[in-house]
Amino acid sequence: MVQLRATPAQALVDEPVRIRVTGLRPSQVVTLRASLKDEKGNLFQSTAFYRANETGEVDLERAPAFGGDYVGVHPMGLFWSLKPKKAFRRLLKQDVMNSPFRLTLHLYDSVYFHDSARVRPRASQTVQRWFSGPGVQRKQIREGRVRGALFLPPGAGPFPGVIDLFGGIGGLVEFRASLLAARGFAALALAYFAYEDLPDKLLEVDLEYFEEAANFLLAHPKIQGPGIGVISVCKGAEIGLAMACYLKQVVATVCINGSNAIFDVPLRYRDLVVTPICLAQECIQIHISGALHLRHSKGDPRNELNQQSVLPVEKAQGQILFIVGEKDECLDSRAYAEQAMDQLRKHRRSSGKMLLYPGAGHLIEPPYTPLCFASWNPGTSWPLLWGGDPVAHAKAQEHSWGEIQKFFRQHLTRTRSKL
Template identity: 40%
Template sequence: MSSLVRLRLLPSAKCLYTQPVQVLVDGLRSSQVVTVKAGTTDDKGTLFHASAVYRAGADGGVDLGRDPSLGGSYRGVEPMGLLSSLRADVLHAKFFKIDSRKPHVVRFSVHEGEEEAGATLAEATNERRLLADGVSRQPIDEGNIRGVLFVPPGEGPFPAVLDLYTFGGGLSERRASLLANCGFMVLTLALYGHHQPKTVTKLHLDYFEEAIQFLRKQPKVMDSGVGLISLSKSGDLALSMATYLPHVKATVWINGCCSNVVMPLYYRGSQLLSGLMYDGRDLRFTESGALIIKDGLHDPLAPENQGSLIPVEQAAGHFLFVAGEDDLNWDSCLFADHLTERLRRHGKDNFEKVFYPGTGHYMEPPFGPFCPSSVHAVVGAVVAWGGEPKAHAEAEVHLWSKIQEFFRKHLVSDTASAKARL
């Protein structure tokens, strides 16, 4: 490495996962061409990397927030492009950052010339923590509930959120821990209860009711109702919870469906909703071999599928419907339009709707690797999720702020707000 070249990460090489960093290189020759690389390993041991080519200015410096990439994983000015452009060394791998106790460690390096194999000039490591100082992490195995509870530091009270982000019934702590960093008490919940069999053919709303009751009993919780945040299949679960269960005040639905999908939903021993199914005859393949399953889901509005439609007009709480316009999993924009139109027909105005152009199915907290394709837990095959990397990354940044704003608006009481200001 050159002793003259420096790679700096500002304001600090250690930060929270959702905080941007400024990547600077100095000590280069005027107009020198270099390649800046980023690499990381996820919780499953999969390697991810990205690279971008830059030309130094007259002062011998490169600033990723100012200077355009000339090639590599992306082109143009993208201050956090090396993080959002991280791709696995193997096809169809999703980035798994599941355990909040392990930081997202990204290794940056600067190399001579336009080739990644050029001589290393400088290196730096960015440690991106998922847990802020003072946030407690409590594994939960109580009754049927299987999950992890995150509680912000201080006496509270804190607005409560149930995170329904799931990996085929398993747990992911990333989104829940990051929301707790923002002042929310969050329970991330496994899709299936602790005592259910591994092969699940139906879901029970009673399990999710138990989780809501658990959250509301926490000593530091705000007595203003519970928020729900969902994605994909858990989107229809969140709609059903908001529709049939009390105390749900605010629901974030991200790229979900307007019907109960695949597995029938039961409550207190009786079936509430049938499962909307897929038809394998309408599937297509991408050049990489991933399936496009968007057109395979049966029409939820067809007469024979009325039993799967969720009567959201019965819900008392508020909704934030979020859809990526390039979602290839299913037509989430159409489903969001149906949901809002159904609410309007019943005289409801308890919703907001946001569509993001160029955005695919897996909308995550910002500054993580973009996932174009991976194994679908229900389909059991590799599917394409859609999205254009830059537009998708920009949408995730905007949505992260939107989610917090929505929850604070509908979960934080005026009394609690006044207490917080004092």
């Protein structure tokens, strides 16, 4: 009897799943297909072809795929190679607390290419991928000007505190903060525009808003001081780096594919105004996919005219981890991170570290989530190109997620004296 087993059938999204097929004929060729619908009904699918071994088994931990969406031994390939049926859709979890993504695995005889309700799979199984663990609490935050959602791990605490920032997507993005809480961090998913009573558009970065958020987090009884961390991507990483430079509350900062200077809109902090480097419209390119290619449209912070926009990373009192995808097609993030590292070295500061991932794109997210090569972004009339090679990007996500947690534990967790 042919059986398809995926274990565990319920797990956090950053946990691996073992997929095995038994009961096949020796050397039988089969197709494995994964499908998932997001909360808006968008369909994502992946396909891989396998050949059973001499005992009639396909174990994805050992068996190489010989075709489909990837080739070779990739135990979680069916998860990270998911692609949208409609172009430019990004798989983004909205309700992180009450429902998982449900990914259905189908097994078909032979090499199977087409979608057809008339062809029944030999076996199927659905797995649940959760973004929140048992006991994690979500608290809506409306304190002063601060808007967001605070995720607390189970237990009395205190816990290391982290502010989570995304980029030009705006609104409130919670999936990474909820997952960090499942891993022992108190994480504040912080909105800063296009949410509730916050400005609809980002016309300036008011750093005092982010300082208010940092103070709110540190004042919470379940947050372990004396400082907090920041995890950030894209425009959020630019803001995260500014927080590291100007806010004493921030002692550990993760910048994922960001810049070392202020771009597009000014940054204000008390009496300080940092003028931005403006987008060079004439350098914007259209990729063959139809998405905007922005990598070469950003000005060079090393240009003498742009020096006033460069962030003073040497003033950062805490540690900074730059995570860089070499195939980031939105920003020249490697150049920006290298410039920041050079700046630290010139000032004899050893507070920076860079992790460089060849083949990874712009949106480096928790492991086993699919690469988003290009997608629509709110406020843009064209989809944006993010870049990345699926296999290399998947490896970067898996490795960097462990490094991020290690970094925060090292720099945010106090050593408790033994009584």
